[in-house]
Amino acid sequence: xxxxxxxxxxxxxxxxxxxxxxxxxxxxxxxxxxxxxxxxxxxxxxxxxxxxxxxxxxxxxxxxxxxxxxxxxxxxxxxxxxxxxxxxxxxxxxxxxxxxxxxxxxxxxxxxxxxxxxxxxxx
Numbered sequence: 737x738x739x740x741x742x743x744x745x746x747x748x749x750x751x752x753x754x755x756x757x758x759x760x761x762x763x764x765x766x767x768x769x770x771x772x773x774x775x776x777x778x779x780x781x782x783x784x785x786x787x788x789x790x791x792x793x794x795x796x797x798x799x800x801x802x803x804x805x806x807x808x809x810x811x812x813x814x815x816x817x818x819x820x821x822x823x824x825x826x827x828x829x830x831x832x833x834x835x836x837x838x839x840x841x842x843x844x845x846x847x848x849x850x851x852x853x854x855x856x857x858x859x
Contacts, residue, residue, distance in 0.1 A: 738762040738848040740832045745853030748822055752857070756817040758832030758850060766790060768847070769838035770808055770815040774828035774855075781831070783842035785817060795840045799825075822857045830855050 744756040762768055771786035785806040786795045794806050803822075808815040815832065832850035835843035 738834060740834060740848055740850035742830065742832045742850045742853040745830060745855045747856045747858065750822060750824055750857055750859050752822050753818070753820045754822065754855060756819070756830055756832075756853060756855070758815045758817075760813050760815065760832070760834065760848075762813075762834055762848065765810055765813065768834040768836065769843060770806075771795075771833045771835055771838055771843045771846070772806065772815075772817045773831045773833055773843075774826075775831070775852075776825075776828040779828075784830070786835070786838035786843055787815065788838070795838055797840075797842075819855075822855075824857045824859045826855060827857050828855060829853065 740760045766789040772784040775781040787806045805818045829852040831852045833846045834848040835846045837844045
């Protein structure tokens with residue numbers, strides 16, 4: 737059974753930065769793309785970014801391009817989301833996810849979800 741645990745959320749002013757971390761324990765971890773999604777109050781969960789199992793390919797939603805970066809360390813079983821130039825509209829609960837298939841359009845067949853971490857960006 738896999739486990740994903742997010743950390744690093746918090747309150748930050750617009751223009752600031754946060755780094756989210758996801759610690760994961762998954763058998764055959766390199767088979768999984770690791771992704772980040774977010775859900776704002778009253779809105780559907782949306783794709784933010786993902787990284788391939790080997791770490792050689794990354795994918796970003798248009799809202800994240802140029803501001804967010806994603807990386808993973810399979811030896812340490814972590815995936816990081818570095819968020820810069822944050823905007824109030826980035827406020828949401830951010831979820832880590834493990835999927836067998838991700839692209840610029842998002843991730844399909846997410847197998848595992850974390851519990852989420854709150855990110856609040858004040859104006």
